[in-house]
Amino acid sequence: MQVLVVGAGVIGLAVARTAALAGHDVTVAETTGGIANGVSSRNSEVIHGGLYYPTNSLRARHCVRGRRRLYEFCAAHGVRYRKCGKLVVATNAAELAKVETILAQAQENGVEGLEMVGGNAARAMEAELFCIGALWSPETGIIDSHDYMRALWGELEDNGGMIAFETPVERMSYKAPQWQVRFGGSDPGVIAFDAVVNSAGLGAQALARRIEGYPADRVPRLVLGKGNYFGFAGRPVFSRLIYPTPIDGGLGVHVTLDLAGRMRFGPDVEWINEENYAVDPHRADSFYARIRSYWPGLPDGSLVPDYAGIRPKLTGPGEAPADFMIAGPPAHGLPRLVNLFGIESPGLTASLSLADEVVNYLAA
Numbered sequence: 001m002q003v004l005v006v007g008a009g010v011i012g013l014a015v016a017r018t019a020a021l022a023g024h025d026v027t028v029a030e031t032t033g034g035i036a037n038g039v040s041s042r043n044s045e046v047i048h049g050g051l052y053y054p055t056n057s058l059r060a061r062h063c064v065r066g067r068r069r070l071y072e073f074c075a076a077h078g079v080r081y082r083k084c085g086k087l088v089v090a091t092n093a094a095e096l097a098k099v100e101t102i103l104a105q106a107q108e109n110g111v112e113g114l115e116m117v118g119g120n121a122a123r124a125m126e127a128e129l130f131c132i133g134a135l136w137s138p139e140t141g142i143i144d145s146h147d148y149m150r151a152l153w154g155e156l157e158d159n160g161g162m163i164a165f166e167t168p169v170e171r172m173s174y175k176a177p178q179w180q181v182r183f184g185g186s187d188p189g190v191i192a193f194d195a196v197v198n199s200a201g202l203g204a205q206a207l208a209r210r211i212e213g214y215p216a217d218r219v220p221r222l223v224l225g226k227g228n229y230f231g232f233a234g235r236p237v238f239s240r241l242i243y244p245t246p247i248d249g250g251l252g253v254h255v256t257l258d259l260a261g262r263m264r265f266g267p268d269v270e271w272i273n274e275e276n277y278a279v280d281p282h283r284a285d286s287f288y289a290r291i292r293s294y295w296p297g298l299p300d301g302s303l304v305p306d307y308a309g310i311r312p313k314l315t316g317p318g319e320a321p322a323d324f325m326i327a328g329p330p331a332h333g334l335p336r337l338v339n340l341f342g343i344e345s346p347g348l349t350a351s352l353s354l355a356d357e358v359v360n361y362l363a364a
């Protein structure tokens with residue numbers, strides 16, 4: 001089939017590579033001039049274990065399976081990663097009870113190697129840490145996500161696929177037996193495809209509304225959950241990822257590491273109405289308070305505004321977190337069309353597993 005994938009983020013690239021490996025003739029259309037210019041360039045680069053997500057949810061299933069696939073892919077393709085492990089820490093009895101429920105959920109999800117450790121054992125692992133107990137997840141890691149996305153792009157091209165940059169998809173309609181897709185950009189026109197995957201990240205809902213005949217009530221709302229990061233101006237003190245107990249809308253201001261061992265903190269959750277990526281330095285005040293609950297030694301003046309990313313959420317403050325939404329033909333009645341909505345964390349981790357499911361839908 002001639003397959004069009006909209007968006008060259010980690011999801012579009014993974015889908016495109018998998019479709020090309022399955023023998024399809026794949027084109028990726030991307031609005032910007034390069035890969036990974038959207039949500040995929042502004043995240044924590046953590047390979048998540050799959051601890052938190054409800055049993056049988058898409059997030060649980062694709063995170064656990066995607067993680068295993070991602071480690072194999074990194075090893076086979078020379079993508080840099082480190083399985084550094086993560087501690088989810090409890091600083092009081094109420095948090096400890098919550099961490100124990102996370103352990104039970106994670107075991108339900110099939111996450112390997114989990115262990116509850118006491119405060120002293122946690123401090124033996126990370127000397128600067130304060131906690132009364134923690135959940136140790138040895139399968140969690142970090143990845144050079146740009147390396148990963150370049151490797152996906154390479155495999156796509158090796159299998160005959162290509163990316164058209166500065167080529168926004170404007171609208172499309174199904175005229176049996178093909179999709180007629182209108183492109184904008186400097187060389188606008190209409191091209192026919194057999195199948196289309198909308199993996200446009202923050203643009204997925206806007207594009208779905210421009211698909212002729214797509215049921216309007218099947219386009220979920222888009223809620224922007226901005227996550228701000230602060231860098232640490234000092235010598236790193238942790239060598240593992242440290243997460244507090246989760247908060248409403250996110251996993252809490254955690255310690256993330258890059259492959260050079262540098263430490264940064266974030267993301268928090270800031271509900272916004274329009275895309276903007278500025279980090280307000282005043283947000284540092286709440287970061288100090290939250291980080292000091294598990295790292296009392298955090299020095300004054302050591303946090304510097306770094307970057308922000310935006311989660312394409314489907315639900316807002318006070319509402320239950322939504323699952324990924326993979327809207328294939330059974331969801332909307334149109335043939336060989338898959339819309340991906342709400343692909344926030346752990347989308348990077350889940351990408352290879354999600355790609356398999358999406359490519360299976362295309363044949364339907």
Ligand SMILES: Cc1cc2nc3c(=O)[nH]c(=O)nc-3n(C[C@H](O)[C@H](O)[C@H](O)COP(=O)(O)OP(=O)(O)OC[C@H]3O[C@@H](n4cnc5c(N)ncnc54)[C@H](O)[C@@H]3O)c2cc1C
Nearest residue numbers: 007009011031038039040043044046169201203227347349
């Ligand atoms: C703060 C934050 C932290 C995160 N941390 C992690 C983490 O540690 N681990 C993890 O597993 N996941 C994490 N995630 C989730 C992960 O980053 C996302 O799930 C993933 O990057 C989504 O990729 P995507 O391809 O769907 O979107 P994007 O990367 O945004 O790609 C979509 C692309 O579509 C293009 N586009 C849009 N509209 C059109 C159009 N009409 N025509 C053509 N192109 C179009 C855009 O330009 C963009 O390049 C995090 C997310 C955030 C926001």
